[in-house]
Amino acid sequence: MPNFRKYNYSQDAMIVVNFEDQLQPGTFEFTLHRLIDGHIDLSPFYDKYSNDQGGRAAYDPAILLKIILFAYAKGITSSREIQWQCENSIIFKALSCDAVPHFSSIASFVSGYPDAIESVFEQVLLVCDQ
Numbered sequence: 001m002p003n004f005r006k007y008n009y010s011q012d013a014m015i016v017v018n019f020e021d022q023l024q025p026g027t028f029e030f031t032l033h034r035l036i037d038g039h040i041d042l043s044p045f046y047d048k049y050s051n052d053q054g055g056r057a058a059y060d061p062a063i064l065l066k067i068i069l070f071a072y073a074k075g076i077t078s079s080r081e082i083q084w085q086c087e088n089s090i091i092f093k094a095l096s097c098d099a100v101p102h103f104s105s106i107a108s109f110v111s112g113y114p115d116a117i118e119s120v121f122e123q124v125l126l127v128c129d130q
Contacts, residue, residue: 017090017093017094019093019094019097019098020094022090022091022093022094023091023094023095028070028073029070029091029094029095032066032069032070032073032095033066033095035124035127036062036065036066036069036120037062039123039127040062040065040120040123040124040127041119041123042061042062042065042120044113044115044116044119045061045113045116046061048112048113059099059101059105059109061109061113061116063095063096063097063099063101064101064105064106064109065117065120066095066096067082067085067086067092067095067096067101067106068082068106068109068110070091070092070095071085071092078103079103079104079106079107079110080103082103082106083100083101083102083103083106086099086100086101087100
């Protein structure tokens with residue numbers, strides 16, 4: 001009988017991952033990451049935050065925008081599914097720096113900032129025209 005190496009799918013493994021290395025040049029996620037970090041003014045999102053004197057730290061709008069826009073581009077519109085992707089997909093983990101926003105935080109962000117999100121799209125069009 002052949003002698004094969006044993007394997008076990010239920011084992012845990014610790015893997016070192018550099019999130020920025022997962023965002024490869026030439027991909028949509030790389031472009032989205034660079035665009036939001038380097039070219040988009042996110043100040044329209046800051047007005048509603050009032051936790052500078054105390055309270056729990058909020059998710060950075062850049063992180064939320066990256067995962068939401070990436071999800072929407074992939075046809076994922078459910079906030080629960082976006083949360084699941086942040087828990088399980090390496091690209092979502094890379095875009096969010098391993099943050100896993102609760103689905104209610106994702107939904108609140110989308111519904112709470114329609115004008116600010118619209119301004120992101122307007123800025124993207126301006127960047128693309130340059």
